[in-house]
Amino acid sequence: MELTERKKRILRAIVETYIATAEPVGSKAVAELAGLDVSTATIRNEMADLTELGLLEQPHTSAGRVPSAAGYRLYVNELMDRQQLTIQETQRINDALNLKMEELDRVIDRAGKVLSQLSDYPVFTVAAATHRVTVKRFDLLMVEENAFIAVVMTDNSVVKNKLIHLPDRLSDTQLQLLSAVLNSSFVGLSRDEMEQALDKMETHTAPGAFELISLVVEFAIQILDDQGRQKVRTAGITHLLEHPEYKSLDKAKPLMNYLSEESETSRLPMNLNSGKSMDILIGPENVNDALKDTSVVMASYDIGDNMKGIIGVVGPTRMDYAKVTARLSYFADSLTRMFGKELPAGDPDEQEES
Amino acid sequence: MELTERKKRILRAIVETYIATAEPVGSKAVAELAGLDVSTATIRNEMADLTELGLLEQPHTSAGRVPSAAGYRLYVNELMDRQQLTIQETQRINDALNLKMEELDRVIDRAGKVLSQLSDYPVFTVAAATHRVTVKRFDLLMVEENAFIAVVMTDNSVVKNKLIHLPDRLSDTQLQLLSAVLNSSFVGLSRDEMEQALDKMETHTAPGAFELISLVVEFAIQILDDQGRQKVRTAGITHLLEHPEYKSLDKAKPLMNYLSEESETSRLPMNLNSGKSMDILIGPENVNDALKDTSVVMASYDIGDNMKGIIGVVGPTRMDYAKVTARLSYFADSLTRMFGKELPAGDPDEQEES
């Protein structure tokens, strides 16, 4: 059976009205909305065909049709119009992102929150380094006799610091010596290499000095760990409750729990290194059980040298794909423009404040 | 009418079984549970009295009794037993809090998450400086010819840094000069005083130099702002859905929205400077409309010199007060012990990593 132009128009009408109403769509509604000037009987025949093709489903014999996952897929791939954002919306997005002097994490957080508000679905964000990160330099600042600040800068321009208190007092020269050791022996190493170098150093270093060195190096290791870890954050989880598919708590709870679990090592269906800039997973296309009945639309963006991020929207399969994709891609583009290649390692916003 | 010992026992039995079952409690259940060896008729008479005293309520004529807000209050103040934590629980709490090398914010976050899991209710946390905070010192570290790191340390031992890129190149001596100006003119000032000093300086300083100074000072102002701002974080909001009072979405949504609104300037019912270490607000005792039907149990803890925090649990008035207060006070004590006076400005955990 062939997928004629008319069938496509009917499918599209069904998908769009179902997205809008959340009610199964009958032949009468399609006849009115698809603008095809044929009778409901003809539509019924076509709908029967579409059902046979696996693009539509029938909740029960006497109900209208609902798009299947395959139906949504076809709609998303071929039928969907690209939606335009209103000026208010672009303004809102720009406001949310263009605050200077802010840490990366906060900007991303706010982006998630605003995207969630604009789309009425929960949003998740991730950001992490794509390649290995190393320390570029150590600086030590004396505070008092028994405390100093360790400042660690990585090769992806992240700077973190820590106030370190000591049991004993420390002289300026000792601090300079420490700084020299750190900068000569631990710069340019990956997380694991640092650990090894530290182990090796233990045997042929005075215990007191080693203690000091390891305090700083462990701090550095923690920073590198942190850069590599994919920190998933979510926003707007309660938006789920606005959609009728989650009016029953049995449906809402598992998904809300899943989303709020701050998925430590991102169990979310994303791959930071996939080339695609936008990806849509519809219902059963999600491998993860908790997402079997939901769709995920996500986009990736570049953050400076060595980091990538993903921002994604989660909702029922009956998601307003046109609306979501338009807003999402605007966000991803803005984030890339803001952090990315076009402002090469020279923009104040590109680093974290540690 | 007097509140006899027997009436108290009956009230207590009703409160506790209602907390456990969420169903109105009838005379039969009380007769069995209160251990009073009197007939249900007697209990009924007593319950009628308690209702007249305003300690119990009747959802409808043919239902059992439910505690009123006043009933809970009496229970909390006089009748409630102090609950003991299991070893597993204390272990869990200690594990959550005792991770060294972690930022303050993260420790507090984790505390909220774990408390929420242990209590089955949402948890909120706040932390902020109680007095005015000033900058203690500025350090500037040259990175490249056109970039340097500004390190700002406040008098409450918070250290933050920022990588600042410049349009022009800068010499080492220029940087030292800048550092001298900052340290001589802006140390010890409050947020507002800094702004004023900056304004004043603008008139009699070379524009280029002023530009540079204001970059760093504005960063410092932002830090001070941040210290004073009460950042409210919430955890475990979805736990609400586990309690029958929120099985209807109409009840759950407003409260969930309220809690997830990251209440910018804490609209939550707390006062960082109240002396009390633990505070319980039951139902209508909450001023805020969104919390009219909920109870809030909160405790405050000290963080080093100049900061205080609050951690609180939100739930229906039918909250398991005994359970929650026990866990909450253990948390507050642990946090105080960890950050507080007993480790006076000398423990590595006491500062933020910026």
Place this chain on the structure above:
DNA sequence: TTTAGCACTCAGGGAATATGAGTGCTAAAT
């Protein structure tokens, strides 16, 4: 190939009914 007509299906809503837990009151018992 399209359309009108028609019998059929079935979820959802509403009314009517049954159930039973719980009450307050009265009168007897302690």
Place this chain on the structure above:
DNA sequence: ATTTAGCACTCATATTCCCTGAGTGCTAAA
């Protein structure tokens, strides 16, 4: 003066039954 047994009464909730109407598939004519 309290306590208790007995009893009629209340009312939220669950169950059942029936009805309605949107929507279908099929058939036969256009």
